[in-house]
Amino acid sequence: MESSIASLMMFIIPVGLPQIFKGAKDFGGAEKCICVSILAGVILSLTSGLQISLINLKDILGVLAVLVMASSVGPGAGAISGIIIGIMGYSFPFSPWSVSILAFAGLISGTFKRLGRIGTVTGFALGYLIYNFYINSIGETLINIPVILFSSGIFLVIPADLFNKLANNLKVLQEQKDGVVIPKLAEERLYEIASVISDMGTFFKEPLDGVNRADARRYFEDVCAEIQETVCCNCGMYKICWEREPRKTVKSLFVLIKDFEKNLFRAMPQLFKSRCKRVEDIKRIVSEKSSIYLMQQRLDKIIDFNRDLICAYFEKASEMIKELAAGISEELDMTLDDKLLFVLSQLGVRPENVFVTSDDNRCEISIVKPPCIGERQCETVIPKGIATILGRRFYTKIIDCPLKTGCLKCRLKAVTYGILGVCVGASGMAKAGQKVSGDKFTFMDLNNGKYMVALSDGMGVGDKASQHSERTLEVTERLLKAGFGSEFTLKMVNLSMMLSTQDESFSTLDLVIIDTYSGRAEFIKAGAPTSYIKRGNSISTVEGDSPPVGILNSISHTIAEKKLKPGDIIIMTSDGAIEAMNGTKDSNDMFLKIIKNLKSSQPQDICNEILDVAKSKGSCNDDITVMAIRISEKNA
Incomplete structure (x- = not known):
């Protein structure tokens, strides 16, 4: 019997005291509570003959152990320790009663653990009183009032540091149901909510049937019909214009309408000059109909923009909920x-x-x-x-x-912080004869371990180009800072540029987003020239062939991913730098040669050196901007 018990204790002691036994697995949960309680019961059985002022030391330590377990872990541990200590610490005739009173008092005291140690003692006393009330005070025979007062006093005066150590060593993981089943249910529920939110977003993707939208063919047909009915119907040239030569008439009207859409009536088509005496009436109709059509077009763009924005908000909310759900079941360290x-x-x-x-x-x-x-x-x-x-x-x-x-x-x-550091330099100059450059650049920490660098070249030169590129970068910054992805950001920038003015307004966008934890870099190009990555003596390129933002309703962008290492240097330029190299096919080779023979590894020095070479090639027929990004390893 003794051998069997000793064998069992070989498994119990390491689980109860994993800090002492190196390499022992810390199970946590109910297993640890049971093992610690068994060890406490064994120690109590050795103190059964010791007394302090006629109070049995075993009783004091038994109540104290239950109080510590209940306060450190909770009602479950209080009840477990009460059961085991009641069995092992008392003789057989009294063990059923000792088990019940200690387990019940431990359960109630654990319920009051959130009120601190005083609350735990109060809960134990309350459980003791309730138990004695129902079993005619038999509990006083096993655990008398002085024992409870003595144990409670010791429990309350335990130093805070010592008690914290005990609490941390006895801290248990949640039960299997709470730790695995409930998170799984929560995860599934969150995925279900995310799916519903994503489906709600799709309701906004397509316009409702029957909604009037600007239609170029219908608009042109309406213009021709009204001119034919109100201006030409009583004209002597009606049969010639609309019956004999309808194609020639329609073509001339088409040219007239296109001129109006460009805000000019430069020269009337020859047909109207030679035949028509009511040109002003035709101009009035074209002006009225075109104004309505252009307004409808603008409203359609605004509606499309807001519809896409609403869809993106729904999709972003869905993604965030999915990330939250994935985090529930994520393995914790x-x-x-x-x-x-x-x-x-x-x-x-x-x-x-x-x-x-x-x-x-x-x-x-x-x-x-x-x-x-x-x-x-x-x-x-x-x-x-x-x-x-x-x-x-x-x-x-x-x-x-x-x-x-x-x-x-x-x-x-x-x-x-990320393991990689990012250092940025920039240099530039305006086109010859201009005070303001149409090129703009920005760089910023996105506060999620990612770093953004962007360069934009506005249409044309001077103030107007500067406004276009500045607006492009402003929208880009705000969306990326808010946590939106690069694809959605580019789409919103494109729509924003299209809605910003009735005139044509477009800009190039050269964007790189660097993950400072993994070294992954995302290059997004919309009408931007080639970028270069210098690693030692080797140079790689990142090219794009998509149009600038603000030209087409839907933009097909170019996205490339590269893995960066400490020491890498990224070089971005506006197209003015390419043109300064004579704008020929050999420009790329010239750039490669310049980058290969750079004298410095400092980003600002690199930019200055490339700009000096560009200026030395001849007159600056466009704005020039050069940016250099150096990747370094951060010190711990």
Whole structure:
């Protein structure tokens, strides 16, 4: 019998005390509670003969163990410890009663754990009184009032640091049902909601049947019909124009309408000059009908823009919910969780929850804790503890602070910085004879581990071109900063440029988005010239063949992905730099030669050097802008 018990204890002790036995698996959950309670019961059985002032030490330690388990873990652990200690700590005739009173009192005390240690003691006393009330005070024979007072006093005076260590060592994972089944159900439910939201967005993609939209063919037919009925019907030339030579008449009207759409009536078609005496009436009809048609066109564009925007909002909401659902079942780094819990407890912090996720060199830590009392731990102690564990640079973001918003919990997030650094340089000059360049550029940290660099060349030169390129970059910045993807951003920029003015307004867009965690770079080109990536002595190119933004209703953009490494240099230019190299097929070869023989690796020096070469080639017939991006490795 003794051998069998000893064999069982070989499995029980390591599970109950994994911190002592190296390599022992920390099961957590009910298994750990049971093993710890068994160890406590064994220790209690060894103290059965010891007394303090006629009070049995076994009874004091038994109640104390139940209080610690209930306060540290919860009602389930309180009840488990009460059952096991009641069985092992008392003689057989009394064990059923001891089991029931300790289990019941432990259950009630665990229910009050959120009120702190005083609440736990109050819950135990309440359970003790209720039990004695129903079984005629038999519980007083097993556990008398002085034992409860003595145990409660010891429990309340345990130092906070020691109690935090006990609580962290006894902290259990959720039961299988709570830890696996419920998250899975939540995940499925969130996916279902995301699907519904995505379907709602599709309702806006196509216009409703019967909605009047600008139709070029119908508009032209209406113009011809009204001119024929109101102007030409009583004209002596009617048969010649509309019966003998209808094609010639319609063609001349088409030219007249096109001239009006371009805001000019430069020269009347020859047919009207030679035959028609009511040209002004025809002009009036064309002007009225064309104004209505152009207004309808503009309204259609506005409706399409807003419909696409609404669809994008629905799709973005759906994507965010799907990401949330995927995060529920994501594997958490429990080893790092436990280490961080231990370090924070050593520093006097009592977090309720710590979740650590990592992907592509990106580590994100979410912490929930009670409100700070005195020192603001979120700003001092907690960053110190995180730095000890991670050993990497990170930034903290306070999500919710009770001292500022009056909420009940303090929530903060710590995110590691990307492993890559980005340094940008830029140089440029306006076209000869112009004070303002139509080229604009921007670069910014998107706060999600990604870095954006963009260059835009507005149509034409001077102030007008500058306004076009500036608007292109402004919309691009705002959408990317809001978290929208590059494809949607390009689509919205295109629609924005089309709606910005009745005149033609378009710009090129050369955009690169760099993930500083993984090194992946996304190159998006809309009418932009070739970009170059220099890695040591080798040079690769990124080309695009799509039109600028603001020309077509739907834009077919070029997106290329590249993997960047520390030391890589990206060079972007406007087409003015290409033209300065004589604008020939050899321009690309000239650029490659210049980049290969660069004297410096500093981005600003590179830009200045390329600009100097471009200026030395001759007169500047267009605005010139050069940007250089150097990728480096960040120090830990």
